[in-house]
Amino acid sequence: MNQPRELASSALEELRALLGDRVSVSRGVREHHGRDESYYPYAAPDAVAYPHSTEEVRDIVNVCRRHRLAIIPYGVGTSVEGHVLAYSGGVSIDLSQMNKVLAVHVEDMDVTVQAGVTRKQLNDEIRHTGLFFPVDPGADATLGGMASTRASGTNAVRYGTMRENTLALTVVTADGRVLKTSRRSRKSAAGYDLTRLFVGSEGTLGVITEVTVRLFAIPEAMSAAVCSFKDMAGAVNTVIQTLQSGIPIARSEALCATTMKAINAYNKTNYKEQPTLWLEFHGSEHGVVEQAKLVQDIARDNGGEGFEWATKPEDRNRLWSARHQAYFAGLQLRAGSRAVSTDVCVPISRLTECIIETGKDIEKASMPIPLFGHVGDGNFHCMVLIDPESDRDLEEAKAFNARLVKRALDMEGTCTGEHGIGYGKREWLIEEHGEAVELMRTIKHAFDPENLMNPGKVLPPER
C-alpha cells in the first residue's frame, strides 16, 4: 500500500475554495483521523474535510476523483477494525459537523438525520415525542457510521440491527451522483435493495450523508434484572430457552466471571463475580411482569440464582452504563493494556458449545481475556488484553482470534457479528463467503472502478 503523501497543492486549493477553513492538513488533525479503537498501526490521511451538506460531500468527492485521491468517511472514530485508517492517504471526510436532525415523523415513527448525528444526540432530541431509536452498540457512534458498519448491540434481539432499522439513505457515489436509496414507506418491492447494499458497505461503495431510521414507542414499562449462574452454559441456555418460548425479551447480555470482576473494580459495585445474565424486558405493565416471571422460572431451571431487579430509570441506566463500560473496565484488568476485540456470531444452537470451547482457550492464555456478549443473537466478544509494546502478545492475540473465528465458521457462524470487516478481517471474508466474495468484488468494481472509496477495506487484495 502507498505511504501517505503530500496532498497535491492544486487539490488542496480546490478543497479550500469549497470549504474555506473547513479543510485541515495539520498534523494533529490528520493523526487523529488516522486511528480508531483498533490496534492496527495508525495511518493518517493527507487532509481532513468537514462538510456541512450532501452537496459539499459531492463536491469533495468530485475533487478527489479528479485528483485520484482516496475518500474515507469518518464519523467519531469508534470503529474497531481499522475502518477509517488511511493506508492509501487521501481525504478523510469528517461528517461530525453534519449533525442536524432533519425531519422527525412522529406518526410514521421514523426520523431522517444527517450522517454525523450520534445515537445519544438523536435520542435526546426526540425524547419529547415518546419515541426512541433502539440500536445501541455501546459507543456513542454516528448514525452514518452505524449504518456503514451494519451495527447492532444489546437491543438487537428485540428491535433488530441497522439492517432492519434503516429505511433509506442519501449516498454520494464515486462518480459524484447524489442518490436516495429508497422512499419513506415502510416497505417496498420496487427494484434492487440499494439501502441494504449500502448498509454494511463501510464506505467502500459511497459516502452516506443522510440516514432515515425507524423509531419505536418508548415502552409503557421497562424492567431490568441481573442473575448469576454457576457456569456460562446456564446463562446462555436460559437465553436460548427464553427465545424459544417466544418471550419478547428486549436485551440479554451474558458476562463471564472475569468481566464481572472488572466491572466491580471499575464501578465500585459488588455484583457476584460469577457468570451473569443481564436482562431487560419491555412492554405493558402486565406484560413485563409476566415476561419476567417466565424468565425467572427458566433461569432457575438452569441454575440461576438471586434475581436483582431494576425498574426505576436511574437504576436501569446505572446497570446498562456499567455494561457499556465493560470495555473500559476490562482494560483496567491489565495496566497499560490495549484490547484486541473479537466479534464472532454463531447460530444460537451452537452458542453454548462455542463459548465453552472458547473458555478453554481463554484458560490457556497468558493474559486476561474477559468474554461477554449479546447472546440472544449468538454474538459475543472477547477482549484480549495485550501489552501494546509486546509483539509476542499481539501474536498470541491474533492466534487466539484466528482459532475463535475458525471455530465460529465451523459452526456456520460469522467472523463478525457487528464490528464489520474493515482492514482487519479481510482475509476472513474469503474463509467465510468463498466464491461469493467474487460477487462482492463485481459490485465494488462496478460502483467504484478507480478504487477511491475507502480503498483497502472490506475486500481482501486480489492475488
Add this chain to the structure above:
Amino acid sequence: MNQPRELASSALEELRALLGDRVSVSRGVREHHGRDESYYPYAAPDAVAYPHSTEEVRDIVNVCRRHRLAIIPYGVGTSVEGHVLAYSGGVSIDLSQMNKVLAVHVEDMDVTVQAGVTRKQLNDEIRHTGLFFPVDPGADATLGGMASTRASGTNAVRYGTMRENTLALTVVTADGRVLKTSRRSRKSAAGYDLTRLFVGSEGTLGVITEVTVRLFAIPEAMSAAVCSFKDMAGAVNTVIQTLQSGIPIARSEALCATTMKAINAYNKTNYKEQPTLWLEFHGSEHGVVEQAKLVQDIARDNGGEGFEWATKPEDRNRLWSARHQAYFAGLQLRAGSRAVSTDVCVPISRLTECIIETGKDIEKASMPIPLFGHVGDGNFHCMVLIDPESDRDLEEAKAFNARLVKRALDMEGTCTGEHGIGYGKREWLIEEHGEAVELMRTIKHAFDPENLMNPGKVLPPER
C-alpha cells in the same frame, strides 16, 4: 422484444441429456408457463425445465448461456406483474419439483428449503416443532418466488417481510456459479449484503435455488376480531393509533364496503357491509387480552362498533380464509371480469388521505373497484375489475393505477409495496427512484452482462 422462437435443437438436446423427460416443449406446458395472475398478454417460453437440484439449475444456466437463451425462474405462477412472462422466449426453469424441506433447526428457529417449497407446505411440515413461518401473501406461493419478489402480506407489520425473514440464499448466477449469500448466524457484518440484494431481484440477477428463513414460536394465544366503521378513515386511524401506542398487533387489514359485500356474497357470510377492520393479536393469554382491550378502546374512539371475536383456531382460519379470498370474491362482483391489481404503499401518516383520495377516484370509475389492504404498514390494493375484452376498460384501469401511483409517490410512497416491478411497473421505477435506477442498471450489467436472467423485468428499457 423478440418473439418466442423455436429452441435451437442442439440446446434442446443438451437439456434433454441433462434432464431426460424433465424438459418439455409441449405447447400446453409452455403456454401454462407464459402467464401469471396479471392481465399482460401471455408469452410462452421456448421450453420448460424441471430441475431437482441446485446443480441441475447450474447446468441448465450453463446451457442457456452457451446458446444465449433467456432464463426465467418459475415457482407456481402467482406473480401479479408479469414476472414470469417470456417476452424474449428462452427457458422457463420450473422449480416446483425442488420441493424438499432440507433442514429444520428448531433451536435456531430457522429452516432451509428448496426454492419450490410453498408456504403452506412448509408450515404443514414444521407444525410438530411448535414453530411457524409467518410471511403470508395470501397465495400459496413458493419460498423462492416469495424471496424473489420481496413478498409480504397480512403479518408483515408484526413479523416483517421476506426482506427481514430471509437469512440466506443459494443462488446460481448468470456465469454458472453456485453461491451461498450468507451463513446461518442471525446477524453478520461481514461484507456486502448479498442476501438482501437477491431478495426482490425477481430472477434478474440469478436463480434462487434454496432459501433459509426465520421461524417464530407459535404464540401461546391468538385472537382475531372484526370491527366495522362508518368510514375508512376510522378504520385506518384505529390502526395508526394502535401502532403508535406500541401495541404489537399481529395483523390489521382494512376492507372497504364493496369488498365486504363481495366477501359476503362469495362466502355466504353476513358481515356488515361497511368499512371494516380485521385484526389479529398474538401473545401470552394475558397479553392478548390486554392488547385486545386497548385496541377496542382506540377503535371506539374512532367510531368502531360491534367487535366480533374469533379465538378458536377454526373460527380464525375461517376468518382469514375469507380475507384471502377477497381477490376471488372481488372478481364475482362483475361476471367474467379480470382484475388489474394495484399495490401502493405510503408512510402511514399519509395513508388515510391516500385512501380517501383514492375513494373519490373509485366513485368516478365505470366499474366496481374493491379496496383493501395491510394498513399497518401503509400498503393497500385496489382491484380494478375490467372486462378482459374491452380496451376501454383496460385504458381506464391503467389511468386509474397511474393516478394512484402518482398520488402515492407524491406522498413519499412506493408504486409497489409487495407485488414487485416485474414487467408491468418498470416505467414507474424511474419515477420512484430517479437516478438510483442507473445504479440498479450498473448492478444488473455487472451480474448479467448478456442480459439472460429474466430479461425485460424490473429495469425499464434503456433509451
